[in-house]
Amino acid sequence: MEGKGEMGVEKSEEALRSPEEALRSPEEALKSPEEALGSTEEPPPSGPSGLVIFGQLVQKHSYVSALIIMMVWSITYNNWLTFALLVWSCIIWMMRDRRKYAMMSAPFLAIYGTVLVVLGFLSGLRLSRAELYPGLPPAVIVDFDLNSYHPAPCVHLGAKVFYTFSFWLMFRQQLKERKEAQSLKAESLDEIKVMTPEENQPSPLVAMLISAVKGTLVKYWILFCCAMFFVVSFSGKVVVYKILYIVLFLFCVVLYQVRYDLWRRLLKTFWAVVVGYSMVVLIAIYMYQFRSVSALFRQIMGMSEDGLRDLGLERYRTVELFARILLPAAFLLACILQLHYFHSDFLTLTDLDNIPVREVSRLVKEQNNGKSQETLNSIGLQDSSEKVDEEVDETTGDENAPSSQQDKWGIIVDRASMLLIQALTGLHRVQEISWRLLELHCLKIVSTGIIWVSLQEVSLMNLLFLVLWVFALPFQRLRPLASSISAVWACVMVVCKMFYQLKVIKPLDYSSNCTAGLIPSNSSNPEAELELRKNMLELLRRSILYIEPVDPVYWCGALRKCEGRILPCLRVRTHTCQS
Secondary structure (H helix, E strand, O other): OHHHHHHHHHHHHHHHHHHHHHHHHHHHHHHHHHHHHOOOOOOOOOOOOHHHHHHHHHHHOHHHHHHHHHHHHHHHOOOHHHHHHHHHHHHHHHOOOHHHHHHHOHHHHHHHHHHHHHHHHHHOOOOOHHHHOOOOOHHHHHHOOOOOOOOOHHHHHHHHHHHHHHHHHHHHHHHHHHHHHHHHHHOOOOOOOOOOHHHHOOOHHHHHHHHHHHHHHHHHHHHHHHHHHHHHHHOOOOOHHHHHHHHHHHHHHHHHHHOHHHHHHHHHHHHHHHHHHHHHHHHHHHHOOOHHHHHHHHHHHOOOHHHHHHHOOOOOOHHHHHHHHHHHHHHHHHHHHHHHHHHHHHHHHOOOOOOOOOOOOHHHHHHHHOHHHHHHHHHHHHHHHHHHHHHHOHHHHHHHHHHHHHHHHHHHHHHHHHHHHHHHHHHHHHHHHHHHHHHHHHHHHHHHHHHHHHHHOOOHHHHHHHHHHHHHOOOOOHHHHHHHHHHHHHHHHHHHHHHOOOOOOOHHHOOEOOOOOOOOOOOOOHHHHHHHHHHHHHHHHHOOOOOOOEOHHHHHHOOOOOOOOOHHHHOOOOHHHHO
């Protein structure tokens, strides 16, 4: 009974305390935010580190690296097995939804790459080909790259393992996305998944760095592609596929100069044509390296070795093959990146109807109005007052020492940022002035250069430049038209000079020999014949018409042979007029 009484008293006390606790609970709820802001204040959660962001970005876009690795593998090891990878990657690059088809191919690529690694491992064993692959002819072993890579097979095996790793990484990304899709289907529509800032938002510094890199690539990657046009077209000997490259490039440049609006509309089609043509060139050069295919090409096309070499089809040694195929493949990758990843942003950037207005930054305004100096002075006065307080009260000075150090670093950073912004503003101003000067004097520079080239290289085709600018310089309205016509005619001359370097064209077949028939075969007067010989020697020494057989094409367009290369022929020779 006593225990029951005590329990009843405790319950009554709890019942009496419960309203007090109910009244205290709102006070505690009101105090909790203050305590959280005061003593238990925590820094806001920061985003993931740059390394994590980079790893997630690589894994998310692993299909791009896998497609590139497929092309690199086929170039590094030239055989029929890797030729399948080259064709496979080219087909996926041309698809509209490249990521979808690449992810669908991920398991097959992982298995196929593993099979190639196993074959490379078997080929590296110290066994004869008859023991490893009995019954296979040597031509098949060479075409399928089943030879051994002694004395260092581990290097080649390691390269193939690295290539296969990219396929497995893409396969892992596919499995991850499939698992996420299944989990989303399993969840109900009422459930809301809250994403933390660490999952969806990178740190501000990383986001700013990514934006800066992307903006730079969008703005300047097309210049890299144009430079690659020159390198592919003018490197090595002149062949037909290089001439078509320079024809495409000159068409793009002339259209940009003549009709800018039409150039912007056709730019995507232009890059698509360049990518498709580069794929055809790369596959044709790759297939021609096999002996059976090269013989089939000669039989079907009915051309000699020199004719196929003029087209650009030539068998190379193993050492030269990588360098010969690497350049068209690198150019193909550059054009693919421009077409699929930078083209749309580049069109937005070059839209003349929507030019963004540059706003002057706050620091520059403050610097021009003198407010920044007042801010620095106020900070300096505040710093000096804090120093006086530190001398009066040592304990207060010890507490404010870290804040004063932070103020000093803040002043340094603020001043350095203002100097940097001033330098960038000055550089931008110099750039604007330079462009203005070029806009004012561009036609004068172009006309002077064209007239100088026409006088240094006398020919019938250069006469058009001279006549055109003689009539265009006095009249300002005719100058833009003359510039456009000169650009088109210069492109025609460059293409003609490149075609003239082909081995099919032989100047000796149609050149004129002016020395033939000068000396009669039967001369009754020996003295007259001797005098005629002396005159002829003097004529041969002084006149350009009698030194060698005369090529009429040189007088027509200043076309000459330069041992198959085009750059020496494009240089202006100053001794033409002197001779």
